[in-house]
Amino acid sequence: MERNNLAFYDQQASQWWNETATIFPLSKLNPLRFQYFDRFIPNWRGLKVLDVGCGGGYTCEFLAQRGARVTGIDPSAACIEVATDHAEEMGLTINYHVGVGEILPFACDLFDVVVCVDVLEHVQSVAATVTEIGRVIQPGGLFCFDTINRTWQSRWLMIWLLEDVLRQIPRGIHNWHQFVPPKELHQLLTQAEFSQVTLQGFDLFGRTPLAQITHLIHYLRTGEFQIQFDNHTGVMYIGTARMS
Template identity: 45%
Template sequence: MTERLEQDDHFFSAWANSWWDTDSMMNPLKSFNPLRFAYFDPYLEAGWQDVRVLDVGCAGGYTTEFLDNRGAKVTGIDVSAKLIDAAEKHAAESGRAIDYHVGAAESLPFPDATFDAVTCVDVLEHVQSPAAAVREIHRVLKPGGRFFFDTINRTFRSRVMMIWVPERLLGIVPKGAHDFADFITPEEMNTYLDAAGFTAIGAPKGIAIRGQNKDGSLKAKLVSDMSALYLGVARK
């Protein structure tokens, strides 16, 4: 475990204490993982069992626990000490052996070629330097390792679908969660991948959000339209 940061002003830290509550405002984020991995799975041919995975920007642990359920050997890292505390507490309560660290995506505290795969979902649009984060992810991956990501395109549609509707109209995402200027076009993402030494594989996909179910989960599906939220995979 890395040393805790002295200050924790990360935006999502405000929801750390309620992250795993049944009525948590963060619960809709769980809805994305089944869709994400329906897209990711074909690019990890042998499956996730015993694969050493780093989840960058793990927050309170939704994706790390999703990976743990699939048999992966999971490490999670997040810049927020409060969110890591929430993730560790829930993992301990549910008997999971997930290795959590506090740290930034741009400076990962792991040796070169440590992991078989890295996931980084709903994160790159929040970091200070996406290019540096992608370089660090490339560094800690083993040769041939896979990088699985999603992020948000910078378009008029993404402003409507990822900010105006969820934050201002429906109120299902905290106001200020996203900054339109930080969204990343696919062309920019490809530039970061190329500069880091990655090779993009497969055809990128989008996720369309169609509304919200009565239990708070999101109605969403994989689509070919990448004008809002989109996913990709790259190989070292």
Template identity: 35%
Template structure:
């Protein structure tokens, strides 16, 4: 049985169920999460460059899933809280962290439900495209609330372009079968202009944005091209 956890706020039950169903495959580098494994070094490196030394920083990983970003941060000395409404994915995260000798404070819930704040950084990676559009302003406001003054907020997502449809849905889901069909809905993808507007509405100052594109050798690299995958950084002023 899938445990939905604390479903108040931005978590859409159908979206949560998708990722609960993938919990057992999350750490398989050749499984359905292979694109995230390939992307993780580039996206986390970009974030780390903007945070500086990670040792001792309090970081909240919203929509942490089974802990791919959370463990990357914990291995570098950050004090990480992982938050997700997908209970089965959290179970996998806790088990993997324990087996790896890492300490991550994994919690069941949504950012709207989390009472404490004051984090040096708040991450929501590959999450907002799964948040219902009507809930996105509240979602971004919650991310802003959870960051300390001067803290940073980082998001990564998919742009709503024709190329993103061809790559992420037609290619990755329907042809190559890297992801289960229905993992993404192109209509829910978010343009950089829309995301920037949501963050500014939440009282954040957008400080940087970059694209992520497949490398010619392996994995992904940071680029100016935001036509498919992109990152955005903002600061709480």
């Protein structure tokens, strides 16, 4: 079975904003992850923000509704088409592009903030993507991200349980070998001249297998995630870095 099969996003594009679609639960993560990012940026109004790996536009629209001047980029032309159409329907001005994180078609020092959520575990080169993000952020600008750690816990939860057993995530969407350990990402950020790196656990499912199953049962019953930020980075983690 192919792993890191990103064709899923093309296949889901037409249903991206359908509340019954497989992809739609991702839209519910933005209010949660921005509880963390808002600690560093309490007011997004007027900021020039790039969303790398924007898909059909969940995070772009979330930020545009908060007054940011948003640009989104994604390798899926189908997702970008849907994102563009939906933004127009919502009366939102968002600048969308087809492209990849490793080669961003933007000038240096252009953005106040770059957001890259649920994406670094899918790119072909994390190092190249982080370097490009650093290039397009102006000095003093902020990089906001979350991703998945490469541990036995993430393999058990994200792939075996959520993909293979419960089928809450499409099978093949993740490649465990492309998950990104926090130490590795911290090193890449430093090499790309970022500083003031923060990292915390983005704990959607609890720390232990029993807690994770309990959280999943709650989600399956209610459709709501239970979130806490802590020092447990064994599965998902979230962070920021400041461009020097």
